[in-house]
Amino acid sequence: MKKYRMVIWGMLVFLGMTSCDKYLDVTPKNVISMDDMESIKQSLASFLRNIRDDGWSSLPSSPFQGNTYGIVAYTEEWDLSQLAENDFTDDEKRICDWRNESNQSLWGKYYSPIGFLNLIIHEAKTAEGDKTMRDYVMGEAYAMRAYCFFKLLQYFAPYKDNELGIPVCLETYEDFESVTLERSTQKEVYRQILSDLKEAEMRLQSTPTRESYNCEEVINRLYAQVYHFKAMSAAAEEEDWKNAIVYAERETNGKELESNPEELKALFNVGEGYSLKSQESPLRVKYGGSMGFGTLFSNKKPNETFRQAYFPEENGDIREKLYYQIVEYFDWGSFQTVKDLKINKYSSYDGWGGDYYYLFCAFRLAETFLIQAEAYVRTEQLEKAQTILRRFKEARYTEAFQIPNTKEALLDEILWERQKEFVAEGDVRWLDMKRLGVKTERTIGGETFKLNGYEDYRYAFPIPLSEINNNKYIEQNPGWILND
Numbered sequence: 220m221k222k223y224r225m226v227i228w229g230m231l232v233f234l235g236m237t238s239c240d241k242y243l244d245v246t247p248k249n250v251i252s253m254d255d256m257e258s259i260k261q262s263l264a265s266f267l268r269n270i271r272d273d274g275w276s277s278l279p280s281s282p283f284q285g286n287t288y289g290i291v292a293y294t295e296e297w298d299l300s301q302l303a304e305n306d307f308t309d310d311e312k313r314i315c316d317w318r319n320e321s322n323q324s325l326w327g328k329y330y331s332p333i334g335f336l337n338l339i340i341h342e343a344k345t346a347e348g349d350k351t352m353r354d355y356v357m358g359e360a361y362a363m364r365a366y367c368f369f370k371l372l373q374y375f376a377p378y379k380d381n382e383l384g385i386p387v388c389l390e391t392y393e394d395f396e397s398v399t400l401e402r403s404t405q406k407e408v409y410r411q412i413l414s415d416l417k418e419a420e421m422r423l424q425s426t427p428t429r430e431s432y433n434c435e436e437v438i439n440r441l442y443a444q445v446y447h448f449k450a451m452s453a454a455a456e457e458e459d460w461k462n463a464i465v466y467a468e469r470e471t472n473g474k475e476l477e478s479n480p481e482e483l484k485a486l487f488n489v490g491e492g493y494s495l496k497s498q499e500s501p502l503r504v505k506y507g508g509s510m511g512f513g514t515l516f517s518n519k520k521p522n523e524t525f526r527q528a529y530f531p532e533e534n535g536d537i538r539e540k541l542y543y544q545i546v547e548y549f550d551w552g553s554f555q556t557v558k559d560l561k562i563n564k565y566s567s568y569d570g571w572g573g574d575y576y577y578l579f580c581a582f583r584l585a586e587t588f589l590i591q592a593e594a595y596v597r598t599e600q601l602e603k604a605q606t607i608l609r610r611f612k613e614a615r616y617t618e619a620f621q622i623p624n625t626k627e628a629l630l631d632e633i634l635w636e637r638q639k640e641f642v643a644e645g646d647v648r649w650l651d652m653k654r655l656g657v658k659t660e661r662t663i664g665g666e667t668f669k670l671n672g673y674e675d676y677r678y679a680f681p682i683p684l685s686e687i688n689n690n691k692y693i694e695q696n697p698g699w700i701l702n703d
Contacts, residue, residue, distance in 0.1 A: 255346050256343065256346050256347065257348060259348075260356050262339065263339050265278060266279065279334070280328060280331065280332075281504065282367050282370065283502070289314075289322060290319075290322065291643055291645070291646070291649070293649050294649055295522065295659070296642050296643065297519050297521065298521065302663065303315075303664020312666075315661065315666070316677075317668070317677040323681045323683040325370070325371075325374050325680060326680075326686060329370050329371045332364075333368070334388070334391075337364070337390060337391050339360040340357055340361065340364070354425050355422070355426040357422050358419045358420075358423035359419070362423070362441070365412045366441060369412050369441070373653075374680045375680055375682060376405055377453075378451075378453065378653055378678060378679075381453035381454055383402060383405070384403045384405040384406075384408040385402060385408055386401065386403065386693065387407065387411050388400065400693055401692040405453050408454075409454050412445055416438060416445070434501060436470060436582065439466045439467075440470055440587050441582060442466035443463050443590045444582075444586070446463035448650065448654055450594075451654060451655075461598060463590055463591070463594040467588075471588050471607065474584060475610070475614065476585060476610070476615075477499050478615070480540070480541055483499070483538075486500060486503075487565045488565075488566040489505045489566065498584060499580070499584050501582055502580075503578055503579070504578070504579045520560060520561075521543060521561065526560065529638065530543065533618070534616065535617035537617060538615060538640070542564045542642050542643070543560060543562065544561050544562075545559070545560055546558070562642070564642065565643075580644070583640075585640050586647070589611065592604045592607040592611065596626060596633065597630075599626070601624075605622050605624075608636070611636065615636075615640075634655070638651075653678040656673035657670070657672065658671055676697050676699060679697075681696055682695055682696055
């Protein structure tokens with residue numbers, strides 16, 4: 220029972236009391252024993268299988284699945300005018316004004332796995348068993364924990380305020396009453412993330428190569444993402460851009476991006492027999508049974524102005540037809556045939572029981588190329604940046620393209636390509652807006668909403684009210700006043 224109590228106490232802490240019921244509604248028979256390395260490995264394996272297959276169990280939910288589609292509506296590629304057709308609901312207005320309160324649920328989504336991973340790490344340190352298995356299990360757990368801390372920092376920490384990081388919870392908290400959950404500084408959180416990645420790197424390198432969640436490709440690409448996001452934050456250090464180059468180069472060296480449109484399209488195809496990994500994305504996770512992409516983005520249409528500006532037909536960009544589609548259908552409301560622009564990026568039909576899924580592609584090689592190119596520009600290595608950008612464009616364009624010569628134009632081009640590559644894909648564009656301090660405005664239903672750059676509180680999501688009420692050591696992010 221001691222092990223079982225540790226699981227529950229850990230989850231209480233990391234959920235911030237937000238979604239405890241479904242985790243408390245288990246019995247000891249659902250908790251695998253952790254008395255030896257084989258049992259611990261089986262516990263972690265069950266968690267990882269649950270992630271990939273969108274399963275349901277008493278284990279924490281996947282840190283990859285769901286929720287981020289609510290963030291995509293914040294970006295420029297979406298037309299939200301339909302939300303205002305019959306006057307705004309309160310929720311719709313909050314979405315238009317970048318104040319979607321449902322994003323507070325991401326707090327529990329990422330802290331919940333951390334509680335489980337802490338238990339895995341804690342028990343694996345002293346459990347009886349093979350050293351190779353211990354290194355493999357702990358390497359996987361450290362890498363996954365680093366990812367969860369990183370996402371929490373990205374979502375809940377104001378980018379330019381070092382003091383407002385997130386709580387760094389590393390224990391299993393057998394004595395729940397003694398837990399303190401103060402916010403660490405962002406520098407402290409990054410130190411923990413990088414320490415976890417270093418542990419994962421060393422332990423996984425000492426084990427035989429195998430198909431796993433946190434293989435060498437994932438570790439390198441996550442390192443590159445961390446240094447890339449950190450480099451202009453309140454926690455920035457002099458070597459961040461150089462370190463981003465080091466880890467990105469490990470992945471881009473000797474690898475080429477997919478230039479075949481059909482193969483690139485297949486990256487987002489969740490159909491029968493889809494593989495766990497590919498060179499373009501070493502981790503692909505499906506979720507949302509019976510929930511197609513159109514359902515996730517109901518009442519939100521692609522922005523035609525954005526498409527025309529970013530994907531002019533004459534430049535031979537293979538992504539235009541892969542990402543967008545004009546469909547013609549009979550509208551019974553207006554009793555006429557109409558044409559609509561749709562996102563065509565995802566093939567979500569699974570080919571089996573008629574269910575629809577949304578496929579999350581993590582740690583994309585394309586992003587690693589663009590991280591490296593940007594890092595070269597930021598460190599005044601313009602020729603190297605041009606070389607990497609040229610390799611990227613050769614895989615995306617069928618017509619002649621230009622590579623800028625000046626630093627400012629080259630940086631603009633790289634950021635432009637980031638927007639084009641990740642249309643309707645997770646949180647990439649929103650986090651770029653936060654990282655770059657983008658100021659923007661949108662007019663919907665006659666109302667104009669403005670986002671005011673680095674100082675805008677909406678670039679850090681609200682901490683759940685339940686966490687505020689139960690944790691005397693933490694206060695709400697500045698600017699947020701939530702509805703009860």
